[in-house]
Amino acid sequence: MITLDHKMKLFSRVVLEKLKNEHTENLREIAAGQEEAMTKKQAEIHAQGEVLRNSMKARAEEEKKKILSMAKAEARHRKLLKKEALFNDFLQALVVRLEDFAGTPEYRMWLQRACQGQRAYFKGQEGRVALKCREEDREVIEKTLGLKNVSFDFPENFIGGFVIIDESRGVRIDESLRTLLEESRPMIGALIGEYLSKAGDPS
Incomplete structure (x- = not known):
């Protein structure tokens, strides 16, 4: 004879087993969701990292170009100053020569x-x-x-x-x-420019 107490125990086992199965399934779903979220987050972080790296690389390249451009401009300026100094010195020397002449x-x-x-x-x-x-x-x-x-x-x-x-x-x-x-200034300027070119202009 199956007593009420026995029925309650059987019912409890069935309910507990069902709850356990549901809980396990929920845990699996939660774990899967967490894993998917983590994977998605990692992908986002990776993508952001790539964007950041590319941005930094582009900025570095731009900075490099800027520095090179400034260096070239400075070199041209130094060359111009040198040419002007040579030009003025040469003119002054010619004035002295003409005064002697x-x-x-x-x-x-x-x-x-x-x-x-x-x-x-x-x-x-x-x-x-x-x-x-x-x-x-x-x-x-x-x-x-x-x-x-x-x-x-x-x-x-x-x-x-x-x-x-x-x-x-x-x-x-x-x-x-x-x-x-x-x-004679244009001719003198051309001669000085030619001289600087032949000398290699180590400015």
Whole structure:
């Protein structure tokens, strides 16, 4: 005979077994969900890591390009400064050479030829002209050009040659050594650039 107590025990076992099975299934589902969530999270972290690495790599590459660009610009600037320094030194040396030249017989011959080249313009001169030159060159210029009505100007830093201004005809004749030097600037710059290139420019 099956008693009520026995039935309760059997029922309890069945219920407990069912609960155990359900609980185990729930645990499996929870574990599977946790594993899936972990896998998903790991994938997200990996993806974020890749994005971060790529971003850092891109920034590093950009920084590298920036540094290289700055280095090139600085090198160009140093080269430009060096070229300017050489250019100014060279010009100053030429000024000294021209000042020395202005005290030689060769200069007197050059001055006479320069005057003779402009002599035809002043033939029959009537209007007053202004003449800039060195005081020691005044007589040669005045006689060679046949100037009559002249106002003289002797600037202190005048190297040699002459500048004549005929305001009545709106004409300026420049045969000065200073202008000759200024007109040679492009050639001097090209020579210095060529020199730096051949020297390897170790700037």
